[in-house]
Amino acid sequence: MASIFFSVTSIFLSFSILASCETIYTGFIQPTYSSTYNQFVDANGVFLRSNSQNFSVAFFNPDGQSNYYLSVLHIATQTAIWSANRDIPISKTIGILLSPQGIAVTDQTSGGATTVKWSTPPLNSSVALMQLTDTGNLVLLDQYNRSIWQSFDNPTDTIVIGQQIPVGSSLVSSLSDTNYSSGDFQFSVASYDGLLKWKGSTYWKMSMERNAYVNSNAPISFMALNGTGLYLHGENGSVVVIKIILSPADFRIAKLEFGGQFTISSFPSKATAIEFTAPHDNCRLPYICGSVGLCTTTTSAGQYVCSCPSGFHNINQGCFPSDASLSLPSACNSNSSINATGGVQSNSSYTSLGIGVSYFQITFSEPTIEFVNLSYCKSLCSNCSCSGFFYDNSSNSCFLLENQLGSFMSTTSSNSDPMGYIKVMVKPSVVATGGNNQSSSKSSSGFPLVALVLLPSTGFLLLVTVLVLSLLWWRRRKLASHSKLDRPSSCSSFELDDIFSIPGLPVRFDYQVLEAATNYFENQIGSGGFGSVYKGVLPDKSVVAVKKIIHVGIQGRKEFFAEIAVIGNIHHINLVKLKGYCAQRQEQLLVYEYMNRGSLDRTLFSNRPVLEWQERFEIALGTARGLAYLHSGCEHKIIHCDVKPENILLHDHSQVKLSDFGLSKLLSPEQSSHFTTMRGTRGYLAPEWLTSSSISDKTDVYSYGMVLLELIRGRKNSSLQIQTTSNENGSNGGSASASSMMGPVYFPLFALEMHEQGSYFELADPRLEGRVTNADVEKLVRVALCCVHEEPMLRPSMVNVVAMLEGGIPLGVPRLESLNFLRFYGRRFTEASMMEGSNAVNAIRPYPQGYTGVTTNSNTNSSDSYPSLSYISSQEVSGPR
Structure with missing residues (x-):
């Protein structure tokens, strides 16, 4: 029981x-x-x-x-x-x-x-x-x-809505979909950006993502995911520094995949839908094809194939030297690869990767050392921790590849791009046999054996002769070596030591090369406040634009080179690339990529075929993106100071690039008279130039707004124009003109008045003959008016301008109280034009002489109200030119 x-x-x-x-x-x-x-x-x-x-x-x-x-x-x-x-x-x-x-x-x-x-x-x-x-x-x-x-x-490898990743923390990938152990990839939240890294080396930046908007230069506090996208916040969440906008979603997951891709997925049904992937190109993943593998992109959708570089072949899904006597180097803790000198590998050689092969690390890192020759770069890689190097022959830059190698990628690179070299080792068995035989062969056939059979006196004379010739040969080689190093700076009287410590300098051209390329500076294609521009053809047949900078204001060689280094390191699809420079004979030359359609003013204000509206929009968007990058995407903010149609260049296939950025620091005080007493050009200068207000990136925003208005009308903002009035809407969203008149029109004021009436269609270039809608014109007019607010703080950032143009954020609402100053510019322009004709434009003053500022009244149409700022010779700032 x-x-x-x-x-x-x-x-x-x-x-x-x-x-x-x-x-x-x-x-x-x-x-x-x-x-x-x-x-x-x-x-x-x-x-x-x-x-x-x-x-x-x-x-x-x-x-x-x-x-x-x-x-x-x-x-x-x-x-x-x-x-x-x-x-x-x-x-x-x-x-x-x-x-x-x-x-x-x-x-x-x-x-x-x-x-x-x-x-x-x-x-x-x-x-x-x-x-x-x-x-x-x-x-x-x-x-x-x-x-x-x-x-x-x-956090592990994932972030969800409501979670914050503080600065200094990282997401770490898993080894596989089923093994959650920590892998080699990281998404690190730095104080200035979000970075994807492999073994500590960056291969993607959030700020460089094409869908990213950079709103602020404030230090980053944390990263967060929400229903509208991925955000990097600063100042404890009160400021959005960088953001990637996505479609609204109730639930969203961001994950660092085990292969190194960073994905963001939403959950609209029973499965997640991937809505964002970085990097987009699979070949930019550091280990996509394994160590020393070569990745080639085959389609625009990101499909790729893996192979081995030249001189390597595949063995068991890995790339190894084709020469059976060679092998890839072992790790530093392997005694077989290290001699008693402490890690220097004496039996190593280097296999070239050939043209058109690149590596992720050289895109996101500075050169290990600059202004050295190939031999010196190779000597730096003798340590066991170095697996290879890239050498840029055009800039004499050396990039060492440390420790384990990742995958390489095929590119459309030219001969001027860095060339890669992989370290390979002679196998021990080859060293033990072949090396000794060579040594014995040399000892049996060298000079000492010949000397033994010569008569003593003859042998002595011969020995002296050989020594003298050897000494002369050595001195010649040394001078030639120095000459080779110094030849690029023959375009300058500066010593190499003056620029050795300045990283990032572009190619140094010899003055004679540029002189010949431009046919002795006869083919002038433009001129401006910074100097004249000449078309040139370099020896490699590439077409360039050579700008002669006059009256350089920077005192000292190193300061000049430092500014050129900053400009040369700026790379953006909407910024003209600085290919090189030269400084010789008291002249400074900058070599840019050539834009074959010239500047915007030549197309917009001429009798050439009219620019269609879509191309005008692309020009506005491309210029805005370039300025946004200068203001927010660079390591150091750059204020252009001279945004105008002459500095917006066009190329085939609707390419738009901004030029002359970063040059304001190179201008001397004397040269500034070409721009007025300020940096910039009359008609585009913001009002704060002549007040006690500080100059900021918002001054560029003002200039951009003035350019945008000219882009809309197809004419200079101050010119004789046909002014039309309308009473009824047309079928295309525009309006039918009821009357017209020829007269002096200050177009920014006309645009403001039409905005107040809600009539936008007639602001468009009449040469378009109605091939644009009222809504299209309204979009650009509202953006432009927001940009030219008198108060800088009311102007949007260029990042937000881009977002408004792309539709990422709603259009801004122009503040009429901050646009009243346009009424005075317009009135003074009309009065001066009536009295003295169009030639009086450059001498008018929009305000009465001695005016010091009167508060505006509530009647925005009153001709007796005055703006809030104090002006002197305001026409030199924002008025007509």
Whole structure:
């Protein structure tokens, strides 16, 4: 009877324990709690769900076999958004212990003993509750309901809406889809950008992403994901520094994939939809084709093929030297590759990768050293930590590739791009045999044996002759070597030491080369405040534009080179590329890429075929993108100071590029008279130039607004124009003209008046003959008026201008009270034109002489109201030219 009772009791207790352990809690669990995976076989290891039933905490088994992790899962997609023991996968014996001291992940030994494999760090107070929030955050709370630990503060490879990744923290990839151990890829949140890295080397920047908007230069505080996109915030969340705008979504996951791609997915149905991937080109992933593999992009959709570079062949899905006597170098801790000198590899050689092969690291890093020749660069790679190098022959720059090599990528590069070299080692067996034979051969046939058979006197004379000739030959080689190094700076009287320490300088051209390329500076194609521009053809048949900078204002050689280095390091699709420079004979020359359609003013204001509206919009957008990059995308903010149609260049296929950026610092005080007393050109200068207001990037915004108005009308802002009035709308969204008149029109004022009336169509260039809609014109007019606000703080940033043009943010609303000054410019222009004709334009003053500023009244149409700022000779700033 006792045995029956014992059996029944055991069955009852076992059933009770099983029922208790299979309970799935909702919202929270209190200590003390423990469980193992074996107790949850039928419940897929889930023991806690959020109140919304969207997230769970479970013993997750991604490979279906052996790897178990304590994870927070998004239930609908079975995505692990966080794992506790990611680097310590455990078998089915995995368990959890929740105690007042925190969470512990446990495992059982073969003898049945329980060991702790992972635990939360020591906490400041005792745990009263473990809660899973509706955002997927696993939180430990104390008795006062204060958070003392949370999974969101310890990210793995994923971030979800509501989570913040602070500056200095990183997402770390997994080794595979089923092995959550930490991989080699990181998404690091730096104080200035979001960076994708492989083994510490950057291969993508968030600010360089084509969908990214850079709003501020403030230091970054954290990264966050929300329903509208990915954001880098500054000043504790009060400022958006960089953002990637996506379509609205209720749930979104951003993940660093195990292969190095960073993806953002939304959840519109039963599966996630990938809406963003970086980098877009798979061949820019550092290890896409394995070590030393060569990736070639085959389609615009990102498809690719892997192969091996020239001189290498595939063995077991890896690339190795085709020459069987060579091998790739071993790691530094391998004695076979290191001699007694401390890591210098004496049996190494280098295999060239050929033309058209690039490497991710040289795109995002500065050269290891500059102004050295190929031999010196090669000598720097003799250490065992160096796996190869790239050498740029045009700039004498050396990029060392340290430690493990990733994949290379095929490019459309030319001979002028850096050439890659991979270090290879002569196998020990070859060194032991072939090396000794060569040595003995030399010793048996060298000069000492010949000397032994010569007469003593003849041998002595011959030896002296050889020594003298050797000395002369050595001195000649040394002078030639110095001449080769100094030849590029023969275009300058400066010593090499003056520029050796300045990184980033572009190619130095010899003056004679540029003289010949431009046919002795006879083929002038333009001129401006910074100097004259000449078309040239270099010896490699590339066409360039050579600008002669006159009256350089920078004092000192190093300052000049430093500014040129800054300009040369700026690369953007909408900025003209500086290919090189020369400084000789008291002249400074800059060599730019050639834009075959010339400047915008030649096309816009001439009798050439009319620019269609879509091309005008592309010009406006491209110029805005270039300025936005100068203001927000560069390491150091650059204010252009002379935005005007003459500095907007056009090329085939609607390419738009801004020129003359960064040159304002090179201008001397005397030369500034070409622009008025300020930096810039009359008609485009912002009002703050003549006030005590500080000059900022908003001065460029004002100039851009004035250019945008000229782009809309197809005429200079101050000129004799046909002014039309209308009473009814046309069928195309525009308006039918009722009357017209020829007279002096200050177009910014005309645009303001038409904006107040809501009539935009007639502002468009009449040469378009109606091939534009009222809405299209309204968009550019509103953006332009917002840009020319009198108060700089009211003007949008160029990043926001780009966003408005692209439709990423709503159009701004022009503030009429900050546009009243246009009425005075317009009135003075009309009065001066009537009295003195169009030649009086450059001598008018929009305000009465001696005017010091009167507060505007509420009647915006009153001709007696005055703007709020104090002006002197304001026509030199924003008025007609």
